[in-house]
Amino acid sequence: xxxxxxxxxxxxxxxxxxxxxxxxxxxxxxxxxxxxxxxxxxxxxxxxxxxxxxxxxxxxxxxxxxxxxxxxxxxxxxxxxxxxxxxxxxxxxxxxxxxxxxxxxxxxxxxxxxxxxxxxxxxx
Amino acid sequence: xxxxxxxxxxxxxxxxxxxxxxxxxxxxxxxxxxxxxxxxxxxxxxxxxxxxxxxxxxxxxxxxxxxxxxxxxxxxxxxxxxxxxxxxxxxxxxxxxxxxxxxxxxxxxxxxxxxxxxxxxxxxxxxxxxxxxxxxxxxxxxxxxxxxxxxxxxxxxxxxxxxxxxxxxxxxxxxxxxxxxxxxxxxxxxxxxxxxxxxxxxxxxxxxxxxxxxxxxxxxxxxxxxxxxxxxxxxxxxxxxxxxxxxxxxxxxxxxxxxxxxxxxxxxxxxxxxxxxxxxxxxxxxxxxxxxxxxxxxxxxxxxxxxxxxxxxxxxxxxxxxxxxxxxxxxxxxxxxxxxxxxxxxxxxxxxxxxxxxxxxxxxxxxxxxxxxxxxxxxxxxxxxxxxxxxxxxxxxxxxxxxxxxxxxxxxxxxxxxxxxxxxxxxxxxxxxxxxxxxxxxxxxxxxxxxxxxxxxxxxxxxxxxxxxxxxxxxxxxxxxxxxxxxxxxxxxxxxxxxxxxxxxxxxxxxxxxxxxxxxxxxxxxxxxxxx
Numbered sequence: 215x216x217x218x219x220x221x222x223x224x225x226x227x228x229x230x231x232x233x234x235x236x237x238x239x240x241x242x243x244x245x246x247x248x249x250x251x252x253x254x255x256x257x258x259x260x261x262x263x264x265x266x267x268x269x270x271x272x273x274x275x276x277x278x279x280x281x282x283x284x285x286x287x288x289x290x291x292x293x294x295x296x297x298x299x300x301x302x303x304x305x306x307x308x309x310x311x312x313x314x315x316x317x318x319x320x321x322x323x324x325x326x327x328x329x330x331x332x333x334x335x336x337x338x
Numbered sequence: 339x340x341x342x343x344x345x346x347x348x349x350x351x352x353x354x355x356x357x358x359x360x361x362x363x364x365x366x367x368x369x370x371x372x373x374x375x376x377x378x379x380x381x382x383x384x385x386x387x388x389x390x391x392x393x394x395x396x397x398x399x400x401x402x403x404x405x406x407x408x409x410x411x412x413x414x415x416x417x418x419x420x421x422x423x424x425x426x427x428x429x430x431x432x433x434x435x436x437x438x439x440x441x442x443x444x445x446x447x448x449x450x451x452x453x454x455x456x457x458x459x460x461x462x463x464x465x466x467x468x469x470x471x472x473x474x475x476x477x478x479x480x481x482x483x484x485x486x487x488x489x490x491x492x493x494x495x496x497x498x499x500x501x502x503x504x505x506x507x508x509x510x511x512x513x514x515x516x517x518x519x520x521x522x523x524x525x526x527x528x529x530x531x532x533x534x535x536x537x538x539x540x541x542x543x544x545x546x547x548x549x550x551x552x553x554x555x556x557x558x559x560x561x562x563x564x565x566x567x568x569x570x571x572x573x574x575x576x577x578x579x580x581x582x583x584x585x586x587x588x589x590x591x592x593x594x595x596x597x598x599x600x601x602x603x604x605x606x607x608x609x610x611x612x613x614x615x616x617x618x619x620x621x622x623x624x625x626x627x628x629x630x631x632x633x634x635x636x637x638x639x640x641x642x643x644x645x646x647x648x649x650x651x652x653x654x655x656x657x658x659x660x661x662x663x664x665x666x667x668x669x670x671x672x673x674x675x676x677x678x679x680x681x682x683x684x685x686x687x688x689x690x691x692x693x694x695x696x697x698x699x700x701x702x703x704x705x706x707x708x709x710x711x712x713x714x715x716x717x718x719x720x721x722x723x724x725x726x727x728x729x730x731x732x733x734x735x736x737x738x739x740x741x742x743x744x745x746x747x748x749x750x751x752x753x754x755x756x757x758x759x760x761x762x763x764x765x766x767x768x769x770x771x772x773x774x775x776x777x778x779x780x781x782x783x784x785x786x787x788x789x790x791x792x793x794x795x796x797x798x799x800x801x802x803x804x805x806x807x808x809x810x811x812x813x814x815x816x817x818x819x820x821x822x823x824x825x826x827x828x829x830x831x832x833x834x835x836x837x838x839x840x841x842x843x844x845x846x847x848x849x850x851x852x853x854x855x856x857x858x859x860x861x862x863x864x865x866x867x868x869x870x
Contacts, residue, residue, distance in 0.1 A: 250862045259775075262438040266599065269431045273424060273595040276577040277588035283420070284576030289558030290565065292575050298423045302633050305434045309629045312438055316622060327863040 246330065250323045258312065265308055272297050354680045358495055361684050362514065365530060365691065369518030372525035379724045382523035383450045383703045384613045391620035393532065395627025398611045400531030401696040402429070402602070402628065403538065403635060405487045405689050406755050412669075413662025415643025416655050419564070419574035422643060424591070426636040428598035433629035436603050437622065443774045443861040445612045445621035451700075452609055452766055453708040456773045458860075459853040460781040463713055465769075468788040470708030472765040473606045474735075475792060476758045477701035480605075481694055481739035482746060483754035485512060488690045489747070490663050495683045505744055511687070512740035515694045519702070520732040524614060527695040534685075534692035539635060541685045545666075546638040548673045549645030557641075564647035574647070590823045594756055597827035601759030604767035607700035618864040642666055649673065663751075698732055698739075705731035748812055753804045756825050760799065764791030764830035768838045774861060777854050782845025783838045791834030798826035 244252065276283055276294060283294030376382040389397075407429060415422035447455040453469035488511050489504030496503055518526045553559040561575055568574040602608065612621050646655060646665040649672055658664040670682040706728035711719040719727075746754075769787045772779040798821045799805065805812045807819030823829070842849065 247859060247862060251858070254862070258438050262435055265431060265434045265438075269427065269599055270592075270596065272427070273592050276420075276424065277591055280577040284573070286572075290561035290572075290575060291558060294420055294576060295423065295561075298427050301427050302430050302637065305430050305629060306633055308434045309437055309626050312434075313622065313626055316442075316619075321619070321864075324862060324864045327859075331859070331863065 246323055246327045250320065250327060253319060253323065257315065261308060261312070265304070268304065269301060272301065354495065354676075354683070357680050357684060358687070361688070364533075365514060365518065365688075368529045368533070369521045369526045372518075372522030372529055375525045376521070376523040377725075379450075379707070379721050379728065381525070382725055382728060383699075383707065384610070385524045385528060387614060388616050389528065389614045391615050391623035392627055393528065394611060394615050394620070395624035396535045396631065397528045397531040398608070398624055398628040399631040399635070400533075400535035400538070400692045401527075401607055401611060402632065402693075403535075403689065404484060404693045404755070405686055406483070406752060407636075407639060408538065408542070408686055408689050409487070409490065409663050409666050410661070410752060412639050412643035412646055413655065413659070413665035415640065416564075416646035416650070416665045417652060417662045419568060419570075419647070420577050421591075423640065424595050425598070426640055428595055429602065430629070430633050430636050432599050432602040433625060433632055435599070436608070437625040437629065440603055440609070440770070440774075441612050441621045441625045442618040442864070444609055444770075445615070445618050446861040446864055447774075447857065448860075449613060450610070450707050451704050452604075452606060452770055453704065453712065456769060456784055457712065459773065459850060459857045460779070460784050461847075463716065464781060465784050465788075466708040466712035468785055468792075469766070469769070470704045470713065472761065472788055472792050473704035473708070474701055475796065476606060476761045476766070477697050477704075477735065478739060478742065479754050479761065480697050480758035481701075481735070482742045482749065483751050483758065484690050484694050484697070485739055485743035486747060486749050486754070487663070487751045488687070489743075490659065491683055491686055491690075495687060501747070504747070508743050509740055511691060511694070512736050512743075515691060515698055516733050516736035519695050519698050519736075520729045523728070524699060527692075527699050528614075530688070530695055531692040534688040535631065537685050538689055539631065539638075541681055542635060542638045542642065545670055545673065545678070545682070546641040546645070549641055549649065549669070552645075552649065552673070560641070560644055560648055564644040567651045568647055569652065586822050589828065590825055593823055593828035594825040596831065597756060597759040597763050597825055600767055600831060601761075601763035601827065604762035604765075604770060605759070606704060606762075606766070607696040609770075610700050610703065611696075642669060645669055694739075698735055701735045702728045702731035705735070746812070750804060750810070750812075753824060757795070757799050760795045760825055760827040760830060761792060763827050764795045764834040765789075766791075768831070768834040772835075772838050772842075774857075776842075777851070777858075778842055778849045779838070779854075780842045780845050780847045780849050782847055783840070783842030786841030786845075787834050787838030790837035791830055794833050795826050795830040798823075798830060802826065 283292065283297070285293045287293060287296055375385070380386055407425070411422055411425045414425060444455060447458055449455040449458075451469065451473065453466040456465040456469065485508045489508055492503040492507040493499040496507060518530065550557070550560065553563065565572050565574040611624070615621050615624055643665070646669040650665070650668055654668060655662050655665045658668050667679055667682055667686070671679040706724050710727045711717065711724050765788050768791060769784045772783065772787070801818060801821040802824050803811060803819050803822070804824045805819070807817040808814065
């Protein structure tokens with residue numbers, strides 16, 4: 215039992231007390247804003263970076279490895295032209311993927327964040 | 339067939355002028371129709387933020403595809419084969435980047451201009467001033483490039499060739515642009531861009547179908563014939579058919595492609611269109627529309643380029659214009675007769691008109707809203723005054739661009755357009771990305787990045803071989819060619835990013851956590867959906 219004359223001595227256990235700090239190793243579950251930010255940064259931005267990287271890689275290859283790009287695949291279609299077509303196709307695929315991902319994941323999160331904020335009017 | 343023969347043939351036709359006149363009257367009627375809907379700055383600048391997403395997406399496509407892509411790129415492909423292909427890939431891929439990284443956050447900041455988006459978290463006056471100046475520089479370069487490019491249409495449209503005819507057409511185009519942007523703002527620009535998008539897609543798909551039909555709908559046949567007629571054989575379809583492969587030139591091409599990709603994501607008139615719709619979801623749908631349309635158009639442009647090489651052969655194309663800028667028109671004439679040529683020339687004119695409208699509107703918005711409203715009047719300008727300044731800014735910017743294009747007729751069109759993209763990639767994009775995504779960004783960082791990117795790209799371009807020190811340069815008699823690359827993006831864009839970071843770290847001002855958190859919440863939670 216702690217003496218009332220030793221005000222700086224802390225109680226052995228906070229468990230159950232309303233002032234208990236979260237135990238180490240178990241951080242707060244992420245808020246919806248944090249989840250939304252994490253989704254955007256860990257999924258959307260890397261995909262965008264990959265698209266840019268693929269484009270720059272093609273630009274470099276065309277200038278450095280011209281012989282490789284001239285390899286013929288079908289008829290008169292060579293690797294360089296096929297890669298150009300592929301970039302158009304990946305762009306459309308990435309756009310489709312993002313639209314679906316945003317509709318199923320980002321929009322509901324954003325909606326619940328907004329619902330939590332609106333009464334307090336913090337957005338105005 | 340040379341350009342003068344071409345024009346002579348059309349002068350006989352006579353219907354050209356009538357079709358062209360009908361077209362011009364339509365454009366002016368559109369402007370008057372849109373005038374009533376442009377009575378407040380919000381409606382003049384961004385159509386009241388309530389344009390439907392599909393219409394905005396199609397208009398965005400009309401805003402983006404310039405005469406360089408319609409006339410220049412097929413010409414380049416017809417002459418250089420594979421080396422012209424990257425000019426078609428960049429404009430497609432950029433829409434994935436805009437969709438994923440920029441469209442929704444920028445819409446959610448609720449801005450008219452890029453300066454607005456940054457001013458939500460940084461000190462407003464300096465960033466408005468810096469972004470306003472960067473926007474003006476980009477717009478003037480791009481407008482000048484488009485107007486000079488329009489000169490090439492003088493022969494097929496007016497039936498007369500020569501310098502005087504080109505000047506007439508440039509002045510006429512500039513005046514037309516001033517009239518309808520000043521009268522009807524974003525509303526008129528949207529209508530003209532919709533019209534342009536429709537006629538551009540219809541005409542180019544029709545022409546591409548004619549090309550493919552000629553080769554039994556077999557693309558491989560088309561490529562084979564193009565390669566055979568090029569004189570270099572199968573090398574025509576691989577990199578380096580015409581260009582010398584020195585290290586500097588390779589670096590220059592990579593630099594140009596980098597600029598074409600990331601510069602397009604920083605162009606003010608493209609960004610402005612993100613704000614024209616009601617919600618972030620609508621902005622997303624707009625960009626999806628644009629991505630699909632651009633993809634279709636660029637595939638068509640590739641067919642037109644190889645088609646010109648296969649149907650006409652390089653001698654005819656070079657005789658029409660050494661840079662290949664008339665290849666699409668010659669192809670139209672060869673496949674569809676003079677009627678098709680007239681249609682394509684009008685489409686090209688509409689293309690340029692729609693693009694210059696978008697740029698002039700973005701520049702005028704920046705002058706009225708950033709420079710006048712935020713810097714001069716410190717945000718206390720009345721709506722009527724801001725609108726009046728915007729209308730006069732359209733007139734001034736239009737006159738300046740026409741004057742510049744008359745002076746700079748020797749200007750290489752793709753160089754001026756490339757420079758506009760370069761400034762956008764170096765001065766606007768770094769600050770915009772940091773502003774939207776980096777908590778530690780400060781006003782000092784923004785100013786270093788914007789001014790650093792702006793000054794470095796312009797200075798390096800002035801010192802480049804495109805401006806002096808060679809027979810094809812803008813000033814062939816002078817020589818201050820100190821920088822080896824024509825397109826400085828590969829140096830200036832990383833510099834813009836680096837300076838933005840350095841200024842934020844070294845500057846005395848600390849990042850404002852509270853305003854960033856508010857901005858982040860706004861961009862993440864699609865806040866505009868509720869407050870619009």
